[in-house]
Amino acid sequence: MEGRDVLISGVVTDMPQRNEAGLRFTLAVDSATLDGEPVQVPPRVDVGWYAGVYSVGGEQVALQRQPGDLRAGERWRMTVRLRAPHGSRNPHGFDYELWLWERGVQASAYVRAGSADPEPQRLEQTWTHPVALLRQSVRERIYAHVEQRQFAGLIAALVVGDQNAIDRVDWDVFRATGVAHLVSISGLHITMFAWGAAWLVAWLWRRSGRLCLLLPAVDAALLGGVLLATAYSLFSGWGIPAQRTCLMLATVALLRLSGARWPWPQVWMLACAVVVAVDPWALLQAGFWLSFVAVGVLFATDAGVARPVAGLARGTVSRLAAMLREQWVVTVALAPLTLLLFGQVSIVGLAANALAIPWVTLVVTPLAMAGVAVPWLWDLAGGAIAVLMQFLQWLAAWPWATLTLATAPWWLAASGVLGGVLLVARLPLYMRFLGLPLLLPVLLWQAPLPPVGEFELLAADIGQGNAVLVRTATHALLYDAGPRYSLESDAGHRVLLPLLQVLHTRLDLLLLSHRDTDHVGGAPAVLAMQPQAKLLSSIAMDDRLQSLRKSQHCVAGQHWEWDGVQFSILHPQAADYESPHPPNALSCVLRILSTGARSQTALLVGDIERVQEELLVAAQAPLKADVLLVPHHGSKTSSSEAFLAAVQPREAWVQSGYRNRYGHPVAAVMQRYQERGIVVHDSPHCGAMTWRSDSPSQTLCDRSVEMHYWSHHVP
Ligand SMILES: [Zn+2]
Incomplete structure (x- = not known):
């Protein structure tokens, strides 16, 4: 049913997320029909409802119907176009398909909301998702009350666990200072909340002698702490870290209530076994291992988690001191693990956390929560956040704020x-x-790099666009920077920077073939994080990117050598810049030649079209190559017979998006490659593609290296 228009009706299960492109929500499907016949679709579908201009055959005809005001628990009927859950696959990258699998989502879809499509209909309000509905109304009240959007987003993150409105810039600051865990509802958050709740319950319980006779205050505190923490977790969205923490807390509390006095390693192992039994995929999540080790460290160093109630009698000061000590212990012990899981550890994190944790858990969060009852407290919470942000920005600006290392073997x-x-x-x-x-x-640890005289190509899976990382023994070049996905996100931020980080690569050169957005979309993010990289491109002298880094024009004849590998530009000619050309025609063509035992050549050609291909062939440019990046993503305008006859590649790579709207690569073009016996790989089937000139016989596909049962099998 992929790509077909299906009429589905179902209930909105959670509060919808709104961004500049439209609305996203999850639908629990009750029924579906295709051409009037009932059909079976996956029970949970992630749906996007996008605003904007509706286009028919490339012609923009009418404004598409704007997303409606959806609420959690409402039943809707709408026509959607279904799509298999497909995410990009890159070395050590985020596994979107696993994320969907864990949430039980096995299809994504978008609403057909053009003027010719039947209008989406709200059928009824159901009461099947009361917590989500409550969260949604609290979130709306926060946005209505707090004027500054930045603070509103952070307050919403703390109260209802909705992190979508946190600015990208703020995220960067949080990551650089190692406090990102504070603005998500993390295990730490829930544990702190449980402590506070347990303390309050014990204090209240002791007021009544009769209650104490019924149940000792210590037991009441344990039960109350766990129950209230679970309620808070539910309200904050019942995210996976929160679920795990509640399970761990409940296990430890039940053990205590049963009177068992187990040695801590057994308690620790039992708590983790319960989590894994309930959610086996936890084993694949960085967050699980972080909290697993963190809890173990706290047990081993005899800190508070082991006895959440025993410390109740202690004074506030000694409790705070103990809390700071625990924080220090956990941060030190987790640093190597964080480095392993995320390739980055924050050096200033200790200082940032020492102040940010008590500030957020003791001041900001209580104010933000109390604001639900007394809205003007949200203004105070906003003020407290402003103070915190000032401090964190100051820390993040330190030159050694973060330490990044290549991801080492396990x-x-x-x-x-x-x-x-x-x-x-x-x-x-x-x-x-x-x-x-x-x-x-x-x-x-140093990640393995090609020896002198050899090079490595890594075509990142960035969807529809180009981005190929070329590395030699000591140098690196990025050929194009992938597309822009939306106002807030692009291939640079989402794929290329994390990739450069896990590989611990510093770019010497960013080469942008031409100015089309599927090639330069990620460039601003890459340039910002790679200040030493030079820029070579065919973009105009007045292009917006020139203000970020002065670009030199790529011109045929330019050549250089890195570590015994020769690089040369074959196109465009200097004269091409003097008359107006469409951007594709100016694509920089890069030839790379290894001088090792088996001399191997790669040819990266951007979006050149038939005319440029024929010019190159006529000029007898050295086109012959072992690996070719298929011109213009396999468009019918390129890969002419004459060009293929001149290049004679053994392998050809297509970088294109899964089911992209241009239909790239075109079947007729791929036929030309197959007829010549050329092995073709494309990013939807292969994910990221890697190839090295010293073992040139095969391309390594990221998708086939690790194929899991939750992975999308692309037909
Ligand atoms: Zn392109």
């Missing part, structure tokens, strides 16, 4: 994690210092 990382745990364990000091040498392998 056995090195395991040694690092052990080292971190040893450093904070309750052992004699000289034994703790044994943790230091265990940390060294992770810190000194």
Whole structure:
């Protein structure tokens, strides 16, 4: 049914997310019909309802119907176009297909809302999702009350667990200072909330002698703490970290109530076993391992989590001191693991967390929560956030704010994690210092790079566009920077920067073939994070990108050598810049030649079309190549017979989006490649593609390296 228009009716399960492109929501489907016949579709579908101009055959005819005012629990009937759950696949990248699988979503769709389509209909309000509806109305009240959008987004994140309105710039600051966990409803959050709730319940319980006779205050506090924390987790969206924390807290609390006094390793293992039994995919999530190790460290160092209630009698000051100590212990012990999972650890994180955790958990969150009852407290919460942001921005500006390292293999990382745990364990000091040498392998690890004379190509899976990373022994070049997805997101921010980070790559050169947005969309983000990179391109001298980095024109004849690998530009000619040309015609064509044992050539050609191909052939340019980046994503305007006869590639790569609207690569064009016996790989089937000139026989597909049962099998 993919690509067909299906009439479905179903209930909106959660509060919809609105962004500049439109509305996104999840629908629990009750019925579906295709051409009047009932059909079966996946029970949960992620639906997008986009605003904007409606186009028919490339002609913009009428404004598309604007998204309606959807509320959680409403039943709607609408015509949608279904799509299999397909995400981009990159080395160590985010697995979108797993994320959907965990949420039970097995299709995505968008609403057909053109003027010719039947209008989406609201059928009724059901009461099947009361918590989501309540969250939605609280979120609306926050936005109505708090004028500054930045603060409103953060308050909504803390109260109803909706992080979508947090600015990208703010996220960068949070990540750089290692406090991103504070604005999501994390395990730490829920645990803190449970502590506070337990303390309050115990305090109230002790007021009544009769209640204490009925149930000891300590037990009441345990029960109350867990129940209230669960209620808070539900209200904040019942996210996966919150679910795990509630399960862990409940397990520990039940053990205590049953009177069992198990040694801590057993308690720890039981809590984690319960989590994995309920959600087996937790094992694949970085967050699970972080909290698993964090809880273990807290147990091992005999800190508070092991006895959430025992410390109730202690004074506030000693409780705060203990909390700070725990924070310090967890941060140190988790640093190697964070580095392993995210390739980045915040050096200033300790300072940032030492102040931000108490500030957010003791001041901002209580104010934000109390604002639900007394809205003007949200203004105070906004003020408290402003103070925090000032402090964090100041910290993030430090030159050594974050340490990034290449992602090491797991056995090195395991040694690092052990080292971190040893450093904070309750052992004699000289034994703790044994943790230091265990940390060294992770810190000194270098990702494998091609030897001198050889090069590596990595075509990132960025959807419809081009982005190919070329690395030699000590240099790196990025050929194009992928598309822009929306106002807020692009391939640079979403795919290329994380990729450069896990590979620990500093770019010497960003080469932008031409100015089309599927090639330069990610460029601003890449330029911002790679200040040393030079820019070579065919973009005009007055292009917006020139203000970010001065660009030099690519001109045929330019050539350079890096580590025994030769790079040369074959197109465009200097004269081409003197008369107006369509952007595609100016695409920079790059030839790369290895000088190792088997000399291998790659040809990256951007979006050149038949005319440019024929000019190159006529000029007898050195086109022959082993690997060719298929021109213009396999469009019918390119890959002419004469060009293919001149290049004679062994392998050809198509970088295109899954079911992209241009129909790239065109079947007739692919036929030309097949007739010549050329092996073709495309990004929808292959994910990221990797190839090295010193083992040139095959392209490595990221999708086939790790094919899982939740992965989309592209037909
Ligand atoms: Zn293009």
